[in-house]
Amino acid sequence: MNQTQRHEKIVALIKLHGFMSIDDLVSACEVTPQTIRRDLNQLAESGVVSRYHGGAGLNRSWENTPYQERKTQNREVKEKIAEAVAGMIPNGASLFINIGTTTELIATKLLNHKNLHVVTNNIHVATILSAKEDFSVIIAAGEVRYRDGGIIGEATCDFISQFRMDYGIIGISGISSDGALLDFDFREVKVSQAILEHTQHVILAADYSKFERRAMVEQGHISQVDCLVCDKVPPPSISEIIKENNITFVKA
């Protein structure tokens, strides 16, 4: 095996496992620890992997995709919201889960449930939940958006419209003070609307920062929602709308 080939192999192994110790790589490549060290140093130099004492792991820069960053924003808060939402879903229920970092977190919290029937247009949610043998996970068709793994488009809407589920879990980009639900991509909005229309109980998961964010496309109105889960009590204008429409508010 050539040096270049070995480098490729090492990178592949690290990408597969997340981390490889020197010893692991020694037995995988059948060369001396020193050679592996030299390889790792070179690969680290060129920025392909991150060097650590005893081995090497995934490159740090990979974390810095905008999407991954968003994922760590407000993580503590989002986790609490996610747990609260997961607690509202009974075993055996059928549910929609749409695009969003929060909804993805909710998916991980649902892994201890049993016999859920899930329809989603989020490829990451599908991957997470398909690990459970007793879940039936159905993914919508459409174009996969590269930045967040969301599936959008007309085909997606048509597909979703075939179902009628117990729960719909949706995230949102922003909520304006008059209660309008806002998003950035009109194709995603269509999908969300389809979910809203084909669901018994709609649960909106939104951390407080969403009340201060503007977005371009109107997705619907908070009055279409049955339950709002948030980390803080929303601003007065929203609170009033919630009361008027008998929306359950859950503070995580």
Next chain:
Amino acid sequence: MNQTQRHEKIVALIKLHGFMSIDDLVSACEVTPQTIRRDLNQLAESGVVSRYHGGAGLNRSWENTPYQERKTQNREVKEKIAEAVAGMIPNGASLFINIGTTTELIATKLLNHKNLHVVTNNIHVATILSAKEDFSVIIAAGEVRYRDGGIIGEATCDFISQFRMDYGIIGISGISSDGALLDFDFREVKVSQAILEHTQHVILAADYSKFERRAMVEQGHISQVDCLVCDKVPPPSISEIIKENNITFVKA
């Protein structure tokens, strides 16, 4: 922050990053290296993470799903086949990619191409390829099979039948000596048939072990294929069929 909270935080960080060095965790948790060491040893003891010199990484047991194991079987051979197949695809082409460990590997080798249009029923392929901004990745709808991330079912076939692509890349479970293509799941077979029917050039990627494997469901016949990529020359009976049908054979 108490010990339990810190442990949770450590596990979360490791799951997020794949690997954390002692130093990283020290600055993240603001405790002594020794405390982190103690924590990591406890967590490693209870099997939550894997301990390494200088830090800790994701648990090894995660790799041992049957699917992940299959993925590393014959890896060297499959990589060569994958590279050969990827080399046959021109930039800007449209292609189907179906379920299979080999096809997944092919997807990773396609990452250096430009402007591909891909339709797939493999959730892992979709995840891999959606990382490229200039690709359009379309995923089929249907139920996600937990063991390999394949999407199958009637809806999947209908969806695929809407397209007409340049290339179809398919894997296979087994090939019998009379040239029949075999698989284990009849729902998957339907999808493969749909792909065969809606593709200009069908490329079959199969390592030699497939010629010795039996499977239950007949998916089609090797004569439907335009090109076979394999690591060795197939057995005589197959070679004859290949010649008779003018199938291109590529040895990786």
Next chain:
DNA sequence: TGCTATATTTTCGAAAACGAACATTGGCGT
């Protein structure tokens, strides 16, 4: 063949990480 460049192994002292033992802190119940 002999020369040169590159890749790899071997060797070895320095630096880092390790674990064990001991000291300190901060609840918690009596």
Next chain:
DNA sequence: ACGCCAATGTTCGTTTTCGAAAATATAGCA
């Protein structure tokens, strides 16, 4: 207040890993 116990910090000798340098192997070329 007192002692108890678990968690954390501190110290120190030991083990592991590191990287530089020298020795060896491999390949290409005159």
